[in-house]
Amino acid sequence: MMIKIEQEDNSLTKGLQQFFKRLLESEEIDALFLPVRLKDSFSIMPSLVTDPAQIEAAVPLSPSFPLNSGRMVSRLSYKESGRKTAVLLRPCEIRAFIELIKLKQGSRQELILIGIDCPKALSLSDYAAYMEKDPLDDDAYIQKVFSANEETLNGFNFSSACNTCENPFPVNTDMNILLQGVDFSDGMIVESGSEAGRNILESLNMSEASMPEKREEIMAQIKEVNSKANEAMVEDITEKTDSILKLNAFFDRCINCYNCRNMCPVCYCKECVFNTDVFYHQPVQYHQWAEKKGLVKLPTDTVFYHLTRLAHISHACVGCGQCSNACPSDINVFEVFKSVAQTTQAAFGYSPGIDENEPPPLSVFNEREFEDIVGIK
Amino acid sequence: METFEPVIVAFVCNWCTYTAADLAGTSRLSYPTNIRLIRVMCTGMVDPQYVIKAFLEGADGVLISGCHPGDCHYINGNYKARRRIKLLKEILPRFGIERDRLRLTWIGASDGIEFAEIMTQLNDQIIEMGPSQTRLNKAI
Structure with missing residues (x-):
């Protein structure tokens, strides 16, 4: 099942925030784990949110990647908490978390895993330098990474891990936010990946969407470019x-x-x-x-x-x-x-x-x- | 010309290969003294880092030897060892430590003669390969 997230006040980020707010307000979810811009700071850190009003500081897509949150989700889930948590993770964070599940250091039992097409990242030091010098606002960043597919950001290179990543798309999740190949003027798309994800999406009563035609092709292109970059990096x-x-x-x-x-x-x-x-x-x-x-x-x-x-x-x-x-x-x-x-x-x-x-x-x-x-x- | 005396570190399991070494000794068979035996309870307890450490400290060859498949006294330690050696054989050549410097064999408790033969052959092979680069570059 697929639903559409419309832009809010002409903003993609606000549209996403609205979606997360609805999710948090729904009966199914007790808490959300996602990147949030901390008060009076440019730091965006993964945070556990229970108050829907706090969602307006959420930045689901940014070049900030301070740590692999798979580790943090392991801390939230290695024992039962009695609460249902939806967690938003980059594809490599999901992979890390799944590895930790295998080692009994985490569990999907009380989680809803939400994947996103990877928004890439700057290295920690580059991110700090980028934020000092006239950074893009959150929406402009999304446009730049997903529509223009540009390789640099205000003169900073994305981290070599991102440029050589052969799997920047989420798999094995409960739902995925799709961005590649999506026409943003029409909003963004959420696709269910499991029974649990499907039930939640249905309960939100949002308008349905269909798979964007160009998506497969664009995904293949990105994989090919990154795979070539990876080969060159490995050889070097x-x-x-x-x-x-x-x-x-x-x-x-x-x-x-x-x-x-x-x-x-x-x-x-x-x-x-x-x-x-x-x-x-x-x-x-x-x-x-x-x-x-x-x-x-x-x-x-x-x-x-x-x-x-x-x-x-x-x-x-x-x-x-x-x-x-x-x-x-x-x-x-x-x-x-x-x-x-x-x-x-x-x-x-x-x-x-x-x-x-x-x-x-x-x-x-x-x-x-x-x-x-x-x-x- | 100075002859090359390799250093070969062999991790041998208590129940099979060490017993075979003992048998070789009590049978008065001889084998090269370049091989330093380290007795472990099972090849399954040889962490990859033992092998890495041996090479970094200048070993020219490392041997892991245990019971034949199915004979492990801990049921499956040797199968686990085989996977770890496979792993090391993928990693070490990438950094210039040749694949054949690391060896895995199964030598049963009653194979005293075979033990002495394999040690001799292994020593000859390592001599042919020459010193390992870690030995050549002492200050690593």
Whole structure:
């Protein structure tokens, strides 16, 4: 089922706000989780809203992407709250959340997942700089990203994670807000994706819509452009890090702050091995390393840390790029992860974040598989 | 010319390959001393990071060896190990650590002779490949 969200006062954002307000006022939904512009600030942060009057600060579509909210939705849903919450997420946030469901760190039980066509994002530092200098208003931004499909925003490049994203459209949700290929003069479209989503849309009594004709074609075009950009990026980063020495140089500014791990939505361990005594080396250990090699850089174990994280979670990488965002040393962690994730995901035929019933590849096995890697011939 | 003595780290399971190594010893079979055995309870407990650490510390080869499929004393630890080795064989070559430096074999408790043979062959293969780049660049 599809319904139409009309513009309100000639504004797309206000139209969306109106839709969310109706949703929140309906019997079915107790709370909404979506990006909200904080009071007297340019920061747009994911927020849990229960007062319909607060919806007018909601900014469903913006270049602000401070964190992968999949993690936050996990906090809202890992146990029952007795409340029904509708959550609005970017496609990569949905994928991250679905990965967390598989690890029993979240549940769809009390949620209505609302997907949107991805509105792209600037890196955290670029977003701050963009907001300092004459930013677009919320509607102009939507027009620019969805109608004009422009690649830069007032001279700022969108984050490389967005430009190389091969899945910027939501799947496996309860409803989706469609923007690509939609004629905005006629409003926007919400499509139901599940029985629960359909029931809610029906209860809102809004006018019905039909699938825009050009949508499929535009989606295919975007996927192709991003896929080409991805190929070029992977080729470039592979060349830059194709030996341990080069990898060492790539990560040589790493200060072991572990921000990339903390912001990674699929790095799921409650207690990370890198926080344990295993890496709280004895003083004599450092001296032994120095004596063996003549020099030892501190902190130690930086490349080791990144390689371990690649082994632990690259199969689940959803490509959101928040690891690069989180890096205070400005290392493009994302590009290394994306390039490896592609290989490891292909090796196990695994697509992270699509189906919560598809088990993570390292949690299962088949009796007869990968027999070619056994033996020393 | 200085001969190349590789360092090979082998994670062997308590129940099969370690017992095979023991059997090789009590049968007075010899195998290269370049291979450092680390006994683990099961290949299923070899976290990928053990392998990564071994390579980064300059190992020229890493072997994981456990019970034959179906013989695992913890029912399925070796199947899990196989997936993890598959994973590492995808990741490590991307950063220049050749695929064949990492090996997985199944050697049962009674295969003392086979154990000694495989260790010898593995050592020869690694010698042929030459030192790993992490060993060559000591200050990593």
